[in-house]
Amino acid sequence: MELKDIQNLIKFVAKSGASEVKLEMEDIKITIKTGSEKTETTIVQQAPMGMPQMQIPSQAAATSSVETHVAGTEKKDEASNYIEIKSPIIGTFYRKPSPDKPVFVEVGDTVSPDTVVCIVEAMKLFNEIESEVSGKIVKILVEDGTPIEFGQPLFLVDPS
Structure with missing residues (x-):
């Protein structure tokens, strides 16, 4: 599974309103949890011998918190x-x-x-x-x- 596929999955889950999604395949295990203001993604892959496992943070969480902050500033002013x-x-x-x-x-x-x-x-x-x-x-x-x-x-x- 490529990073682009994972990012699309994160966006889909964020739009769907689901609170938690788990996906397990042969060599990859993905858990996506969403909360009221935060989206958390944990990705665990079986790495080749001698290579560490990797976690990829969610880009959706950073985007949504920035949008929420901007909307909150406009709301106070207007x-x-x-x-x-x-x-x-x-x-x-x-x-x-x-x-x-x-x-x-x-x-x-x-x-x-x-x-x-x-x-x-x-x-x-x-x-x-x-x-x-x-x-x-x-x-x-x-x-x-x-x-x-x-x-x-x-x-x-x-x-x-």
Whole structure:
């Protein structure tokens, strides 16, 4: 198994929402554990005689913690009187119902409770995310097609 395959497996597990995945093959044993803010990967390979075993740290953990830190900084600066629409699940964020359709909402659009604002794909299921507040969309905090976490702010809404 190559490093690229392992990295793809880490990304898949992070997107799927699974808390732990173990993979054992003839010469390799991989355990991937995910937590609320941290992804840990342990890889043990049978090395040729005389060579030490190796652990490869997860790149997904470093990426997600950096993204969380940046989003947290923006939230403190701009969200003083705005309401956040947060993700209720882990998955991939999409602004459109399909590639050839228009986006659900744009900055400046007015939303009310039960207005569909986006779709989150989790394990090949597309879940419509509805606004739970009334107001005007001020900012879209997530890029289309990016992985998101549970509770991650997606939109800022001005309730006035």
